[in-house]
Amino acid sequence: MFDAFGHYAPFIQDYIYEHGWQKLRAIQLAGADVIFNTDNNLLLSAATASGKTEAAFFPILTELAQDPPDSVGCLYIAPLKALINDQYLRLSDLCAGGDIPVWRYHGDVSQSQKRKLFKHPSGVLQITPESLESLMINKHADIPRLFGDLRYIVIDELHSFLRSDRGGQTFCLIERLGRLAACDPRRVGLSATIGDPRAAGRFLAAGSRRKTSIPKIKDDHQVWRLSMEHFYKTDPQAGAGSAAGQPPLAKASDQAPEMADPSMAYIFDHTRGKKCLVFTNSREECEAVCQVLRQYCEAKHEPDRFMIHHGNLSAAFRQSAEEAMKDDNVKLTTCATATLELGIDIGQLERAFQIDAPFTVSGFLQRMGRTGRRGNPPEMWFVMREDHPESRAMLPVLFPWPLLQGIALVQLYLEERWVEPPRENRLPYSLLYHQTMSTLASMGEMTPAELASRVLSLSYFHRVSQADYKVLLRHLLKTDQIQWTENKGLIVGLSGERVTNNFKFYAVFQENEEYSVHSASEELGTIVKPPPIGDKVAIAGHVWVVEEIDRQRHQVYVHRVKGRIPAYFGDVPGDIHPRILERMRQILSEDRNYPYLMANAVARLNETRSMASMAGMPAKQLVNLGGKTWCLFPWTGTYAFLALERLLKLKCAKRLGLKNFDSVRPYYMQFSMDVSPEDFFAIVKEEASKDFDPLDLVYPKEVPVFDKYDEYLPDELVRKEFAESVLDLAEMRRCVEKMR
Structure with a gap:
């Protein structure tokens, strides 16, 4: 068997001894074997907290220490600034013994730190796709010096890049960087939720001229603590009067506020004295849930033990929630969206709740994977909610769609280890515009042929024809996004400069027109479509009255009041894969219960199957x-x-x-x-x-x-x-x- 430990640099061996590791894990042995003994790209897919980061970085840092590069040696790309900040501490600790610097480059990093990087490009650089885009545009001339000897690119949470233009942008930037810096780095992808490793391996390798090695790691039998309960928002519940022998009924909390539904009482009671996450599928629902749970605290004269975390909150609010969660002595519960779905270390979480079903198997696995670290099994409690239907409601309205969807997500993974595959072979014209403008903004004047050769040769655009690209360029000339020079070259036009000179240009994900919300000197976060002065707004888990709106600066000034109102941050569409709907159909025809269903959910499922059968469904x-x-x-x-x-x-x-x-x-x-x-x-x-x-x-x-x-x-x-x-x-x- 390959002796990975013997190949590691002495400071890595010391790190392993100091942390009391008795042996290396299978994924670490496999990662070292590929990195030390091949020239391939590497895809490491294993459960959360399985040691993927060390599996990649132990051998990478060994090579950087033994043969120091003349530039940044390893580029680490992650989808979230919070994940970078979290991994920065971990990597800095690991690199200290080898005297390998670790740098961060994103919007919250000081200019002085960035200047130090430019003076001494070396070691490991951590960056988001958006900051890499900014670097390519604004520091174009520095790219060869920064990355001329780049050896590795590590892409963390790879699954989050597989089904969106943000992933396409990331891999376009990787290809552009390699060409500009004349380097040929190996790519290492890390993920806990890869359903089709071969497809993910193709995605990872596109444009790199290397094969991807995908070690098969033995899937240790993992115990889950999983429950799924159903609630109507008012009594009676579906399981009222259940037969003996059924799982225990969920009980509403005593003395609950009148406006709160039993599902909120259930979450309130089962988070007391524990450190938990409550996941929702939208920022609006996140705000609403946090408001209700805080009202429970007030009604019961208990200290407020609920925090909130989503993408529209200010960095200060998000960071305070993250810091509180890292403290194992603080038993708080945080209401969150997908912002806490990815691999930020938030300490010893005891339990995760999921309100209704997420849209993807990947999302379910990532959210459950937030718990179960340090020897404990992952634990998730699904809470499915619906209103009682009106007396004359038609058949399709009577179906508990979130309950069926939740069961389907769980069963697809338990039975088949199925997770959503990458979205391949798209016609990404929106990203094509973006990368065209980015290339011109960074490189300056180019002939149409030069521009086409730079952009259309990027592997993500393999389906775009020359004819379509001509149509795009003609339109951009007509709309002054680009313009001709006297030398018959193309440059960014006046209208195009208004787009590319805005910091929002670095991102390809859709954004709403947002207003920042301020209470005195404190920034609370951002909202979409501010209400009129005197109306109320919900943000940061509280209710505020609007005092003033500065539409030129996009700022809203508020003061806090009691109460509860819905929040609005913009639409969040869900892309649900056909396999999930097919499995939902199968659930209706199966004559079985699932061991994680609680009494109300069992009763609601049986009732639904009976309705479906009477209608001749699902056949x-x-x-x-x-x-x-x-x-x-x-x-x-x-x-x-x-x-x-x-x-x-x-x-x-x-x-x-x-x-x-x-x-x-x-x-x-x-x-x-x-x-x-x-x-x-x-x-x-x-x-x-x-x-x-x-x-x-x-x-x-x-x-x-x-x-x-x-x-x-x-x-x-x-x-x-x-x-x-x-x-x-x-x-x-x-x-x-x-x-x-």
Whole structure:
């Protein structure tokens, strides 16, 4: 067997001894073998707290110590500043013995620290994709000196880059940096939630001319503490009067505030005396939940033990929550969104709650992985909530969709170890605009041919044709995003400068127009669409009255009051994969309970299966709701569902006599029609099987702006990207073909 420990530098060996490690873990042996004995890229996929960081950095730092580079030797890219700050302390401790400097480069790092890096580029540099973009644009001439001897690029939380333009941006920047600095670094990807390692390995290696080694680490049998309970927001509950032998019913807290529902009482009671996280799927819900839980504290005359953490809060608020969580003696609970989903070390968390189902298996695993460190099993309590349906509600409204979705997420991983794969082969025109403008902003004047060769050769744009790029450049010239020079070269135009000279240009993820909220000298965070003066706003888990709005500076001034109101931070769409909907369908037909379901959830699931069975579901996908009104359950993912909606409206409507169309994506569509179920399926299958242009599913005159920079694209490219990259026609056709 390969002697990894013997190959490590002496300071790494000392570090291992000092920390009392008895032996190296399998992932550390595998990582050392690949790095020391091959020239390949490396993908390390293993559970949270399995030692992935050490598996990568022990051998990397050994090589940097034995053969010091003439520039930054290792670039560490992470999706969050908080993760970088957390890993900075860990890496600094590890590197101290080898006299290897560790640098940070992001918006919260002082200019003096950045100047020191430029004077002595060396060691390990930690950076976010956005700060790397800024570096490429603003310090273009320094890139060869900073990275000329770059040996490794470590991408942490790789899964978070696999299904978005932010991942595309990251890998475009990696390729551009390699060309500019004339270096050929090896890539190392780290993740706890990779479902298709081969696809992730292809994504990691794209444009690198190296193979990716993916060690198979023995999957140790891991115990989970998992429960899933269901609540109506008012009594009675589904499990009221459950038979003996069922799991115990969840009890509402005594003397609860009248406005609070039993699910909040359940969370309040089961977080007392423990350090917990409560995950929500939106910032609005996060604020609402925190407000209610704080009202419980007030009603029960208990100290406030709830904190809040989401992307619209100020850095000070987020950092105070992170610091409090790292203190194992402080038993606080933090209400959070995906901002605490990734690998920040937040101490010995005892329990995670998830309100309703997340959108992805990956999200579920990451959130549960926040707990269970230092020898304890991961522990997650799902809390599924719904209102009692109205007495005349139709069938699809009676289904507990979050409960079915939550069970599907858990079962897909337990049964198949399935996690969402990368989104490959897209037409990323929004990112194409961004990287075109970034390249011109950093490199200055270029001929169209030079620009095309720089941008279109980036592997992420392999599906973009020369013809489409000409269409883009002509449009950018017409709109003054770029302009000609006297030498027939291209530079950034006046309109383009207004875009590229803004710090928000470094990010490719969608942002809302935000206002910062201030109470006296304290910044609370940001909101979208501030209410009128005198109205209330919810942020940082409290309610505030608006005193003044400075629209020029985008600032809102407030003072705090008691009460509870909804918050609004902008829409958060969910991309749900077809496999999840397929597994939800299977749940309805199974005659089994799942060991993690509590009494209310068991009762609600049994009730739902009984309703479905009486309607002939799930075998029957088209259910009559009375007269000519029907409901279609496609059981497919968000983007295939969207394509099917448009097929029905644009290709089938006349033949079906379709009227009163409504849908709840991606669960069901409701409409009236003039044909029989047999004719419906025949017509839909016939239309779906035709060889039509995907653009046929875009409405006339529709320009479906979907990504951040779509507004700067010509309409024809926006329509084409939506038709070929957002609408999932292939999956929609498979879905229709299986319908009966």
